[in-house]
Amino acid sequence: MDVKYMNPFIIATQVVFKTMLGIDVKMGRPELKKTRQTNGDVTGIMGLAGDQRGTLCISFRKEGALHIYNTLMGDGCNEINEDVIDAIGELTNIISGQARKEFEKSNINLKAAIPMVVVGKDVEMNFITTLPIVSLPFYFSVNGGNEEVMYLDFSFEA
Amino acid sequence: MKVLVVDDFATMRKIIKNVLKQIDIESVTEAENGKQALEILKNEKFDLIISDWIMPEMTGIEFLKACKGDENIKKIPFIMVTAEAQKSSVIEAIKSGADNYIVKPFTPEKLKEAIEKAKVKVMQGFGG
Numbered sequence: 001m002d003v004k005y006m007n008p009f010i011i012a013t014q015v016v017f018k019t020m021l022g023i024d025v026k027m028g029r030p031e032l033k034k035t036r037q038t039n040g041d042v043t044g045i046m047g048l049a050g051d052q053r054g055t056l057c058i059s060f061r062k063e064g065a066l067h068i069y070n071t072l073m074g075d076g077c078n079e080i081n082e083d084v085i086d087a088i089g090e091l092t093n094i095i096s097g098q099a100r101k102e103f104e105k106s107n108i109n110l111k112a113a114i115p116m117v118v119v120g121k122d123v124e125m126n127f128i129t130t131l132p133i134v135s136l137p138f139y140f141s142v143n144g145g146n147e148e149v150m151y152l153d154f155s156f157e158a
Numbered sequence: 159m160k161v162l163v164v165d166d167f168a169t170m171r172k173i174i175k176n177v178l179k180q181i182d183i184e185s186v187t188e189a190e191n192g193k194q195a196l197e198i199l200k201n202e203k204f205d206l207i208i209s210d211w212i213m214p215e216m217t218g219i220e221f222l223k224a225c226k227g228d229e230n231i232k233k234i235p236f237i238m239v240t241a242e243a244q245k246s247s248v249i250e251a252i253k254s255g256a257d258n259y260i261v262k263p264f265t266p267e268k269l270k271e272a273i274e275k276a277k278v279k280v281m282q283g284f285g286g
Binding site: 015016019020072073082083086087089090093094096097098100101104109112114 | 166168169170172173214242246261
């Protein structure tokens with residue numbers, strides 16, 4: 001996978017986490033995803049179209065999703081509910097927007113669809129391309145110093 | 159000051175409402191998309207509209223164009239708050255009549271600044 005496809009998602013994730021949540025994320029080693037299933041318990045999915053067609057997913061474990069929601073809203077929610085699902089959908093939307101801004105710098109213009117959110121681990125996802133899916137892990141600390149991870153998976157057409 | 163907040167995500171509507179509350183604006187009505195917002199605007203008067211872009215039923219840009227094409231509501235300041243960060247999107251919104259354009263993610267200060275500017279406009283008598 002050309003690095004020009006990876007960098008916009010890395011920059012977007014770092015900017016969005018820092019600006020909206022005050023969280024510094026640490027990126028792990030990119031990998032090719034071996035399955036088409038969700039990594040975490042709450043996953044935002046968005047189709048991309050325009051100069052290229054692709055799919056973007058961001059996935060959190062329950063603890064990570066709750067931490068994101070509670071940090072964003074100043075809440076103390078401890079179960080995945082409609083509000084948490086909504087927040088992860090909006091986060092997907094915002095990361096996509098920032099990434100598309102970065103893609104524009106490489107003359108790749110992308111439009112996004114309305115994101116959908118899937119709840120459940122190992123749920124089959126419908127990536128609209130048949131190319132390998134790249135998975136970028138982003139680590140962040142949650143209450144008590146535990147480390148959580150957000151997986152950002154993406155794939156484009158050739 | 160009465161504000162209409164239009165966004166399909168409840169999370170973002172809550173975030174915007176919290177920012178409005180911080181600057182003593184408590185009179186806020188919510189809509190989930192442009193179509194719903196236009197219905198509300200038929201019956202209520204507002205001093206400011208804050209709208210997302212990508213929404214089901216009617217997008218923010220369609221909603222903006224509808225507002226600017228309506229004699230009764232075209233003078234209401236319109237702030238677009240959206241994840242659409244591309245230059246082409248900003249240009250399209252401004253050309254369509256948006257008074258301000260804020261890209262998500264935003265800091266509360268950024269939104270407050272835009273609202274304060276809109277408030278001045280309202281107080282000067284340009285509101286609807």
